[in-house]
Amino acid sequence: xxxxxxxxxxxxxxxxxxxxxxxxxxxxxxxxxxxxxxxxxxxxxxxxxxxxxxxxxxxxxxxxxxxxxxxxxxxxxxxxxxxxxxxxxxxxxxxxxxxxxxxxxxxxxxxxxxxxxxxxxxxxxxxxxxxxxxxxxxxxxxxxxxxxxxxxxxxxxxxxxxxxxxxxxxxxxxxxxxxxxxxxxxxxxxxxxxxxxxxxxxxxxxxxxxxxxxxxxxxxxxxxxxxxxxxxxxxxxxxxxxxxxxxxxxxxxxxxxxxxxxxxxxxxxxxxxxxxxxxxxxxxxxxxxxxxxxxxxxxxxxxxxxxxxxxxxxxxxxxxxxxxxxxxxxxxxxxxxxxxxxxxxxxxxxxxxxxxxxxxxxxxxxxxxxxxxxxxxxxxxxxxxxxxxxxxxxxxxxxxxxxxxxxxxxxxxxxxxxxxxxxxxxxxxxxxxxxxxxxxxxxxxxxxxxxxxxxxxxxxxxxxxxxxxxxxxxxxxxxxxxxxxxxxxxxxxxxxxxxxxxxxxxxxxxxxxxxxxxxxxxxxx
Numbered sequence: 001x002x003x004x005x006x007x008x009x010x011x012x013x014x015x016x017x018x019x020x021x022x023x024x025x026x027x028x029x030x031x032x033x034x035x036x037x038x039x040x041x042x043x044x045x046x047x048x049x050x051x052x053x054x055x056x057x058x059x060x061x062x063x064x065x066x067x068x069x070x071x072x073x074x075x076x077x078x079x080x081x082x083x084x085x086x087x088x089x090x091x092x093x094x095x096x097x098x099x100x101x102x103x104x105x106x107x108x109x110x111x112x113x114x115x116x117x118x119x120x121x122x123x124x125x126x127x128x129x130x131x132x133x134x135x136x137x138x139x140x141x142x143x144x145x146x147x148x149x150x151x152x153x154x155x156x157x158x159x160x161x162x163x164x165x166x167x168x169x170x171x172x173x174x175x176x177x178x179x180x181x182x183x184x185x186x187x188x189x190x191x192x193x194x195x196x197x198x199x200x201x202x203x204x205x206x207x208x209x210x211x212x213x214x215x216x217x218x219x220x221x222x223x224x225x226x227x228x229x230x231x232x233x234x235x236x237x238x239x240x241x242x243x244x245x246x247x248x249x250x251x252x253x254x255x256x257x258x259x260x261x262x263x264x265x266x267x268x269x270x271x272x273x274x275x276x277x278x279x280x281x282x283x284x285x286x287x288x289x290x291x292x293x294x295x296x297x298x299x300x301x302x303x304x305x306x307x308x309x310x311x312x313x314x315x316x317x318x319x320x321x322x323x324x325x326x327x328x329x330x331x332x333x334x335x336x337x338x339x340x341x342x343x344x345x346x347x348x349x350x351x352x353x354x355x356x357x358x359x360x361x362x363x364x365x366x367x368x369x370x371x372x373x374x375x376x377x378x379x380x381x382x383x384x385x386x387x388x389x390x391x392x393x394x395x396x397x398x399x400x401x402x403x404x405x406x407x408x409x410x411x412x413x414x415x416x417x418x419x420x421x422x423x424x425x426x427x428x429x430x431x432x433x434x435x436x437x438x439x440x441x442x443x444x445x446x447x448x449x450x451x452x453x454x455x456x457x458x459x460x461x462x463x464x465x466x467x468x469x470x471x472x473x474x475x476x477x478x479x480x481x482x483x484x485x486x487x488x489x490x491x492x493x494x495x496x497x498x499x500x501x502x503x504x505x506x507x508x509x510x511x512x513x514x515x516x517x518x519x520x521x522x523x524x525x
Contacts, residue, residue, distance in 0.1 A: 074134030226267035
């Protein structure tokens, strides 16, 4: 619907209601256009179509990869998308990521928690709803500014403004939402998935760790579950999507097997070579004489030999060292063959060839397999890539005597040939990974956690130091004004002008509005 047709339709409706003579059709049309999405399910269906189209575009051209940043508050998501529209003119292929780590660390009523699924699971759908509330408000604000331009325009200028309104691109984009390991059994996963989808999530990311021992992907002590246990939760997510009519919903299955050396249980196996048998084949076992078996031992028959898996004091079983990549490949193939749309392999370092080595094996079975990859702040990107360049130089027989491999983080290497080459690799990592390693989506889980800490540190150092108020003015406000940061008019950003318009719709000339001549926001033009 265009501005004109929406207004005409509402005018016709209002004319049939004799008691609605105080309602203005154009005002109601503006409110409708400012509230394009009436529910979270509308958002989930709309954004799922976007992701599906983007996945198809990536299959045709690997340069068409997608990106996101993790946002721990609706305001952060809103400012991110406003900035993207300002700098790039479009939100195309730019998503949001909802990080379970940041929910735990920043949004739990228990206070800051580690990423171990100890936070309230209700805080996850609540944050999804909050993200979209702020994005929808960004739509309302931008359209409100266009409506003001429309009121002041005449002739061809008015037509140009109308074209902007009719061609308006929403700030609402897909969110990939972290459901951790499902917060319980498959039924619990299904119930939480429904709440997340109802809040607007079109893509759910679930990992193959045991839910009651879940660890951050970059911490030690990770424990995986057999494939059938995990697939039950994948199916639970799919049923949730289908029940709610989000037929194009996306499931991202994450494997932590590369860094997980433990399992809580032996998989059920009905015949040699089935999934359970393959899972158990990675267990670290010792051959025993059945006659020497002790009470409580678990014994497996492996090629006719009686094998006892090594059990730790924690009652966990361990996998053989060096089997992580093989397990990641099996996990990924199995997930894609059983309902997953995208896979996520959690690695210990950002290395394109390491990722590509696993993806080559996966794509030999699933040719269109696509990866979501965590460009994690848990990696020391500078040191990792400088060491990669150092190792490449050694392989090429180049002189590396000027460099200390263990100390390459030192600032003295910033402007060296090695440091510049490493920065180039970091800059092209996403494009290189998309082309070589099948990475469809690059995300950073908790960047805005770090940017908030860094900017607050800088402000505190200046404001409470000798700079005083100049610390804020020079370091924040002056930059906001000169760089065109819309938030410098914080009253407008919070919805004050939208509220004034509503007051005028409701009360006409009697409305008491906040945006008059004495509003100090007028100082910012």
